[in-house]
Amino acid sequence: MSAPAIALTDQFKVAGKAFNSRLIIGTGKYRSYDEMKAAHRASGAEMVTVAVRRVPLDHSSESFLDHLDPALRILPNTAGCYNAEDAVRTARLAREALGTEWIKLEVIGDQATLFPDNAQTLDAARTLVKEGFVVLPYFTDDLIVAKKLLEAGCAAVMPLAAPIGSGLGVQNPTNLRIMREQLPDATIIVDAGVGTASDATIAMELGADAVLMNTAIAEAQDAAKMAEAMKLAIEAGRLAYLSGRMTKRLYASASSPSSGTIQR
């Protein structure tokens, strides 16, 4: 097994916390708790994200968190917020309920695309950083916004690959590549839009430090199998990135020596 060797030398770090897995996964859309748990196990992920919602008052409800492996780090998110104020409020509630400073900040700008509202996200990030949160913001794959989020003190930046839940894969590899080159020290987590294993590999080959996904695993016909595929894809992409790929050429370049061929 080569995984431990990679893990020891190439850990993924956010806000001083080291992870062996570069895959972060969601907890929504699974057909059953058992399926979710099997997928989580197969993915090797060490961190999962959960949403904050009003408790139902009509029946006493079990805690969703009881269905998660206690070894997993829980990253609450502000999914469903459409302005900075609601996102900050949600983050504070999450911190109170869970006792964690970590928050996946998500401020949505539009219901059809679920594209982030970068301005509101930046506002919320500034407030939350001041309050001591470890802020991981979801935003459009835009270098300038990434710079501003990092200047605001975010622990990482989480550009989208494609719209949330679309499964389209990395739509703008150039933007991610530029972001990596221009922000060599930043922690970049590609968040949203991955559809299958090769999409995750591409994100990692472009230099992402990690990938966060939910739907690609939860909506696969065999979620656990896809979770394992994603684990391998992330590892493959990371290794390829670290290995320094060959330069692309327009024309062929023979791998065998041109001399010594038999003559007719």
Place this chain on the structure above:
Amino acid sequence: MGTSPKCAASFIQPNPSVQIQINGEPREFSHASLRLSELVEQLALAPQRIAVEVNRQIVRRAEWEEKQVRDGDHVEIVHFVGGGENQ
């Protein structure tokens, strides 16, 4: 408030009930006053890993015992659900 039916009732009853908005729903409690810890208990909520706001202010768990919830207060109680991105 002076003309509301609830107030008229309270004139008759020595122990008026309180109406509290919980997660946007009006709820009646048959106490003149209610502590937040009692409210959580009456709603049969598991107190672990929930968070509570009263009138948009988070009330820390350690303060639930002390915190009085009053007629007309707005209470938000949240927990965690499955979700990755916008649900």
